[in-house]
Amino acid sequence: xxxxxxxxxxxxxxxxxxxxxxxxxxxxxxxxxxxxxxxxxxxxxxxxxxxxxxxxxxxxxxxxxxxxxxxxxxxxxxxxxxxxxxxxxxxxxxxxxxxxxxxxxxxxxxxxxxxxxxxxxxxxxxxxxxxxxxxxxxxxxxxxxxxxxxxxxxxxxxxxxxxxxxxxxxxxxxxxxxxxxxxxxxxxxxxxxxxxxxxxxxxxxxxxxxxxxxxxxxxxxxxxxxxxxxxxxxxxxxxxxxxxxxxxxxxxxxxxxxxxxxxxxxxx
Numbered sequence: 595x596x597x598x599x600x601x602x603x604x605x606x607x608x609x610x611x612x613x614x615x616x617x618x619x620x621x622x623x624x625x626x627x628x629x630x631x632x633x634x635x636x637x638x639x640x641x642x643x644x645x646x647x648x649x650x651x652x653x654x655x656x657x658x659x660x661x662x663x664x665x666x667x668x669x670x671x672x673x674x675x676x677x678x679x680x681x682x683x684x685x686x687x688x689x690x691x692x693x694x695x696x697x698x699x700x701x702x703x704x705x706x707x708x709x710x711x712x713x714x715x716x717x718x719x720x721x722x723x724x725x726x727x728x729x730x731x732x733x734x735x736x737x738x739x740x741x742x743x744x745x746x747x748x749x750x751x752x753x754x755x756x757x758x759x760x761x762x763x764x765x766x767x768x769x770x771x772x773x774x775x776x777x778x779x780x781x782x783x784x785x786x787x788x789x790x791x792x793x794x795x796x797x798x799x800x801x802x803x804x805x806x807x808x809x810x811x812x813x814x815x816x817x818x819x820x821x822x823x824x825x826x827x828x829x830x831x832x833x834x835x836x837x838x839x840x841x842x843x844x845x846x847x848x849x850x851x852x853x854x855x856x857x858x859x860x861x862x
Contacts, residue, residue, distance in 0.1 A: 630687055632705040636712040637684050640677070643716050644670070656681050668817035669718070672857070673711050680708055718811035722834050724855055725846025729833075731756045732765065738773075738793050739786030741765060752830050752849065754803075755790055759843045763794050764803040766830055772796045802830040807838035808845060812856045815848050819856075 645651035647663045654662060657678050664671035687700055731754045732741045745753055751767040773796035774785060804818045815832050822829035831849045835842035848856070 629700045629702055629705045633687060633700040633708055634684065636705070636708045637680065640708070640712050640715060668820065669714055669811075669813035672813075672816070673714075676707070677711065680704070714813065718813055720808075721806060721810040721812050721815045721832070721848060721856075722808055722846045724812060724815075724852065725832075725834055725848045726750075726852075727846040729754060729844045729847045731761075731844065732790055733757060734762060734789065734791035734794070736790050737786060738770065738788050738790055741790055741793075742770065742786070750849070754831075754833060754844055754847070755794055756844070759841065761805075761833060761835075761840045761844060763797070763800060764830055764833075765790060765794055766797075766802065769793060769797045772798065799827060801827060803833055804829060804831075805833050805835055805838045805840055808834060808836050810834065810838070816853065816856045819850065819853055 641656060641659075644656075644659050644663050647667065648654070648659065651659060660670060660674050660677050660681075664674045670677075683700065683704070730744050730748055730750070732744065734755055734757060741753055745751065745767065753765050754761050755763045755765050770793060773793040776796065804822070806814055806818065810832075818832050819829050829850060831847050833840075833844050834846040834848070835844055
């Protein structure tokens with residue numbers, strides 16, 4: 595019953611046949627039909643797609659199917675609880691809609707949410723379209739002063755360090771600050787002419803970036819940040835190359851500050 599109350603409050607309206615329509619149903623039968631049709635069509639497409647992701651899918655009811663696919667699919671996993679809630683409400687919508695009775699009517703919000711999840715699963719956004727490009731880089735032999743100037747002028751807090759096409763690391767503002775505190779304490783004097791390679795050695799964690807291929811989706815980017823978070827490591831940036839290899843030229847960069855843009859529907 596709690597799940598149905600949650601669906602009622604957030605996703606739609608469930609009205610008992612012997613109770614007045616309060617809260618009011620959609621203002622017209624056309625609106626009700628449009629919302630119900632969009633809701634049911636989107637959910638049917640999601641279920642059909644889910645069943646293509648596992649063998650012998652007929653063995654699973656939908657909640658079990660969602661859990662099974664979620665084990666290997668990050669976008670499904672992040673929306674699993676929401677999909678289960680929406681499926682419970684769908685059972686009301688389908689039952690009543692087939693009888694042409696206005697006992698369950700999804701709101702426009704519900705139709706929008708399930709449609710957006712459908713699009714995220716069936717037509718995922720390429721991560722590269724959300725990435726910053728072209729990507730500013732620096733070389734190990736460049737001075738730290740030149741790198742800081744590029745970061746300041748570009749208003750970013752990290753810059754890949756590359757030799758030819760190979761990426762050797764990610765220089766961040768926090769690494770520069772850590773190196774600066776050590777260098778001033780021991781050496782003093784001017785620091786802007788020191789090579790980047792010397793500064794890069796002061797990284798708290800060299801595993802502060804990950805490479806993904808051009809084919810990666812926005813959900814793949816979110817999954818990368820989530821994996822690092824689960825390990826207690828801050829992922830500063832995802833670097834996109836042709837095949838996800840560090841020896842290839844960098845096509846785009848997605849930083850931790852871009853994470854809110856990667857998910858069109860908030861996670862559960």
